[in-house]
Amino acid sequence: xxxxxxxxxxxxxxxxxxxxxxxxxxxxxxxxxxxxxxxxxxxxxxxxxxxxxxxxxxxxxxxxxxxxxxxxxxxxxxxxxxxxxxxxxxxxxxxxxxxxxxxxxxxxxxxxxxxxxxxxxxxxxxxxxxxxxxxxxxxxxxxxxxxxxxxxxxxxxxxxxxxxxxxxxxxxxxxxxxxxxxxx
Amino acid sequence: xxxxxxxxxxxxxxxxxxxxxxxxxxxxxxxxxxxxxxxxxxxxxxxxxxxxxxxxxxxxxxxxxxxxxxxxxxxxxxxxxxxxxxxxxxxxxxxxxxxxxxxxxxxxxxxxxxxxxxxxxxxxxxxxxxxxxxxxxxxxxxxxxxxxxxxxxxxxxxxxxxxxxxxxxxxxxxxxxxxxxxxx
Amino acid sequence: xxxxxxxxxxxxxxxxxxxxxxxxxxxxxxxxxxxxxxxxxxxxxxxxxxxxxxxxxxxxxxxxxxxxxxxxxxxxxxxxxxxxxxxxxxxxxxxxxxxxxxxxxxxxxxxxxxxxxxxxxxxxxxxxxxxxxxxxxxxxxxxxxxxxxxxxxxxxxxxxxxxxxxxxxxxxxxxxxxxxxxxx
Amino acid sequence: xxxxxxxxxxxxxxxxxxxxxxxxxxxxxxxxxxxxxxxxxxxxxxxxxxxxxxxxxxxxxxxxxxxxxxxxxxxxxxxxxxxxxxxxxxxxxxxxxxxxxxxxxxxxxxxxxxxxxxxxxxxxxxxxxxxxxxxxxxxxxxxxxxxxxxxxxxxxxxxxxxxxxxxxxxxxxxxxxxxxxxxx
DNA sequence: TATGAATGAGTCTTCATTCAT
DNA sequence: TATGAATGAAGACTCATTCAT
Numbered sequence: 047x048x049x050x051x052x053x054x055x056x057x058x059x060x061x062x063x064x065x066x067x068x069x070x071x072x073x074x075x076x077x078x079x080x081x082x083x084x085x086x087x088x089x090x091x092x093x094x095x096x097x098x099x100x101x102x103x104x105x106x107x108x109x110x111x112x113x114x115x116x117x118x119x120x121x122x123x124x125x126x127x128x129x130x131x132x133x134x135x136x137x138x139x140x141x142x143x144x145x146x147x148x149x150x151x152x153x154x155x156x157x158x159x160x161x162x163x164x165x166x167x168x169x170x171x172x173x174x175x176x177x178x179x180x181x182x183x184x185x186x187x188x189x190x191x192x193x194x195x196x197x198x199x200x201x202x203x204x205x206x207x208x209x210x211x212x213x214x215x216x217x218x219x220x221x222x223x224x225x226x227x228x229x230x
Numbered sequence: 231x232x233x234x235x236x237x238x239x240x241x242x243x244x245x246x247x248x249x250x251x252x253x254x255x256x257x258x259x260x261x262x263x264x265x266x267x268x269x270x271x272x273x274x275x276x277x278x279x280x281x282x283x284x285x286x287x288x289x290x291x292x293x294x295x296x297x298x299x300x301x302x303x304x305x306x307x308x309x310x311x312x313x314x315x316x317x318x319x320x321x322x323x324x325x326x327x328x329x330x331x332x333x334x335x336x337x338x339x340x341x342x343x344x345x346x347x348x349x350x351x352x353x354x355x356x357x358x359x360x361x362x363x364x365x366x367x368x369x370x371x372x373x374x375x376x377x378x379x380x381x382x383x384x385x386x387x388x389x390x391x392x393x394x395x396x397x398x399x400x401x402x403x404x405x406x407x408x409x410x411x412x413x414x
Numbered sequence: 415x416x417x418x419x420x421x422x423x424x425x426x427x428x429x430x431x432x433x434x435x436x437x438x439x440x441x442x443x444x445x446x447x448x449x450x451x452x453x454x455x456x457x458x459x460x461x462x463x464x465x466x467x468x469x470x471x472x473x474x475x476x477x478x479x480x481x482x483x484x485x486x487x488x489x490x491x492x493x494x495x496x497x498x499x500x501x502x503x504x505x506x507x508x509x510x511x512x513x514x515x516x517x518x519x520x521x522x523x524x525x526x527x528x529x530x531x532x533x534x535x536x537x538x539x540x541x542x543x544x545x546x547x548x549x550x551x552x553x554x555x556x557x558x559x560x561x562x563x564x565x566x567x568x569x570x571x572x573x574x575x576x577x578x579x580x581x582x583x584x585x586x587x588x589x590x591x592x593x594x595x596x597x598x
Numbered sequence: 599x600x601x602x603x604x605x606x607x608x609x610x611x612x613x614x615x616x617x618x619x620x621x622x623x624x625x626x627x628x629x630x631x632x633x634x635x636x637x638x639x640x641x642x643x644x645x646x647x648x649x650x651x652x653x654x655x656x657x658x659x660x661x662x663x664x665x666x667x668x669x670x671x672x673x674x675x676x677x678x679x680x681x682x683x684x685x686x687x688x689x690x691x692x693x694x695x696x697x698x699x700x701x702x703x704x705x706x707x708x709x710x711x712x713x714x715x716x717x718x719x720x721x722x723x724x725x726x727x728x729x730x731x732x733x734x735x736x737x738x739x740x741x742x743x744x745x746x747x748x749x750x751x752x753x754x755x756x757x758x759x760x761x762x763x764x765x766x767x768x769x770x771x772x773x774x775x776x777x778x779x780x781x782x
Numbered sequence: 783t784a785t786g787a788a789t790g791a792g793t794c795t796t797c798a799t800t801c802a803t
Numbered sequence: 804t805a806t807g808a809a810t811g812a813a814g815a816c817t818c819a820t821t822c823a824t
Contacts, residue, residue: 049783064339067251070818081785083822092819144338150389151335154328155248167390187396191404194390195383199375202382205334206351212371220375228412233808255794265810270795417804435619436707438797449806451801460798512706518757519703522696523616535758555764559751559772562762566754567747573702574719574746580739588743596780601787622814633789638816 050088052078058099062141066096066152093156100152100159103145105197106166108136113173122181123226126196129174130218133200143204170197182229192229196221234272236262241279242286246325250280250336277340284336284343287329289381290350292320297357306365307410310380313358314402317384327388354381366413376413380405418456420446426467430509434464434520464520465527471513473565474534476504481541490549491594494564497542498586501568511572538565550597560597564589602640604630610651614693618648618704645708652704652711655697657749658718660688665725674733675778678748681726682770685752695756722749734781744781748773 047055056077060069071092075085089095101107112125112132119125137143153160171194178189199221203214212220231239240261244253255276259269273279285291296309296316303309321327337344355378362373383405387398396404415423424445428437439460443453457463469475480493480500487493505511521528539562546557567589571582580588599607608629612621623644627637641647653659664677664684671677689695705712723746730741751773755766764772 062338065251065335067249068339071820072818082820083786084784086820087783144335147331147334150331151249151328154246155252171390187400188404190396191383191401192408194386194401195379195405195408198382198384198386199379200382201386202378206355206378212374216371217375220372221379224376224379224409224412226412227414228408228410230411254792256792266795267797267811268809271808276794431706433619433703433707435617439799440797450799451807452805454799455804512703515699515702518699519617519696522614523620539758539762555768556772558762558764559769560776562754562758562769563747563751563773563776566750566752567743568750570746570750570753574723580742584739585743588740589747592744592747592777592780594780595782596776596778598779623816624814634815635790635817636788639787644815 049078049080049084052080053085053088053095054099057095058102058141058145061096061099061148062144065148096152096156097159097162099145100149101162103142103149104163104166105133105146105201106170108133109170109174113170113177122178122229123222125177125181126222126225127218129196130200130222134214134218137204146201147205188229192225196225233262233264233268236264237269237272237279238283242283242325242329245280245283245332246328249332280336280340281343281346283329284333285346285350287326287333288347288350289317289330289385290354292317293354293358297354297361306362306413307406309361309365310406310409311402313380314384314406318398318402321388330385331389372413376409380409417446417448417452420448421453421456421463422467425463426470426509426513429464429467429516430512433516461524464524465530467513468517468520468527469530471510471517472531472534473501473514473569474538476501477538477542481538481545490546490597491590493545493549494590494593495586497564498568498590502582502586505572514569515573556597560593564593601630601632601636604632605637605640605647606651609647610654610693610697613648613651613700614696617700648704648708649711649714651697652701653714653718655694655701656715656718657685657698657753658722660685661722661726665722665729674730674781675774677729677733678774678777679770681748682752682774686766686770689756698753699757740781744777748777 053074057069057074060073060077063069064073071082071085074095075082078085089098109129109132112128115128119128137146149159149163153163171190174193174197175186175190178193179186182189182192200218203217237258241253241258244257244261247253248257255266255269258279259266262269273282293313293316296312299312303312333343333347337347355374358377358381359370359374362377363370366373366376384402387401421442425437425442428441428445431437432441439450439453442463443450446453457466477497477500480496483496487496505514517527517531521531539558542561542565543554543558546561547554550557550560568586571585605626609621609626612625612629615621616625623634623637626647627634630637641650661681661684664680667680671680689698701711701715705715723742726745726749727738727742730745731738734741734744752770755769
């Protein structure tokens, strides 16, 4: 792996563990096995690295493959199931889970990050809602609430994972059932 | 308002705006209109203050009044509606919304905070699930998924509030409808 | 005991334990059971208190009763023995032992304390030498070396007390013997 | 001289002048002509530096060259004379004199320093006593009192140097005479 | 590209002292 | 006399960033 990759790998691990602000450039270069100066050959500042890693943690990334597949799903059930599976697969990297919350937290303090975040968030809701409308005969608001509820439930699973014993598979199945039925 | 109260008020504002780590004790005392030393008469460290304010931001607090009302609701719809209204009223203080995400983010770095957080989180899910079971004839897992989905949707509304145009009232109504129908 | 006495008692204890600089006025008032402001009714500053307690720890104090007894001892042996016993009795208060070294250490930083210290030290050597000269037929330098050696040996016992197993009584007896014989 | 050496040199000077606690890291870096951060590249804390400098001030160091010379001295007189000369030469650096008393004073407040101090102190007495026993036909206690008296007298000279007019050379000669005669 | 010693502004925390009650 | 909240200057330590090699 090249130097840049080693920095990113080390930083992802450390950022997840201690948050962006409590991880020092020293921590990162030590973990990456490089010298301090080398870091600045690859990133102009710590904030640049934060932005790059923050992008990786956005839910948008978790869904992108499914959302690119236009019109591939006949039933609402299959679509939601595919979204959910894609989501859980992406976030099987535990570090990305907590990183997402670090991003939500720090975006208030880093304007450019907030801009990126809000854009990806809006795009995801817009796209998700559009796709759901195919299944709920055109009620946009109903579709939006449904999509955001679906997304919120998945995110809440990530966040409260440690507080329960329901498996991902079962959680997703029941969630999909409930949404489908609820939208009927 | 007494000195302690002024510290908490100023800190809540600043923590929400910049996060815990990027808010300095200097910022806080300046905003509270007190001297630096005075801060340490009331809190043994910045971390103590973070803990106190973190507690305020937990969803548990937003529901406590409703959850204390045992058996007050006849229909599932009324119960969820009451929970949702209590939630939105509590989080009408915009600072508390982002503070909650700051807490989720920083808890990884502050063990005692993580402990508090996980306890309140578990208690909330346990209590919410128990109350829902009265309405879904005893299927515990189904009730848990429903409660967590409900909670997740509300939290997601907080978090993505700025990305949409659906009003709280309408969002809540549609959410309750969907959950009720979904659990039928 | 009056307030002033309680302050001194508490301070002596704490100063011995942690040194002058690492003992805070807070420590002292807490130990004395009084309020912070009360301290400054009795001492104009912490330094004033340090000076007062520093005086108590000077070896001059340990010998004063014996040295006041002019011409009371017929034999050199008896004189030295009396000095030694007076010394060990005075410094049976363990706190005073370490306090003496604290004084030697801090006097460099507090001019008025250095002045007091040097005066008492000179007076002690002058007086001790004068008294010894009665026993060594007038050789002043010999007497001075002997007195300072005697004093140094006693101080070294205080200071390295914990590193040995010889009892005070035995140490003193052997020391007196050696000096007497050495001056013969 | 390298940076570390410049720190030590500056600190030795300042510690002697104002004591450990009243010398700030700022004082040291200013005197050493380096930046604040640089200090912490070379010492993990001010206490680490104190420890290193404290070692230098211990009498053990003053005697080490003589004590390493096993069996090099035929007469007690020569041995003591060599010890004394080594002592005075080592402590011709006036800063080391007062530093020694700073160490004695502060060791109560710094456990790791106390440990080092007590170890070096015990070793010195043990070794010195052992060497003296060759000259006093095996009476261990007598030898120990003699060695500690010799050491105490030298230390007392350091400490009360300013209060007298006897030269080092003369003081040492008379001291050796007295001890030799006293042990006869 | 890579290194790592050096920098200095910034952060948390302490503590002697004051003063209104 | 006694109180204790308030003060703010000062101290130890951190850390993102630079630069000569």
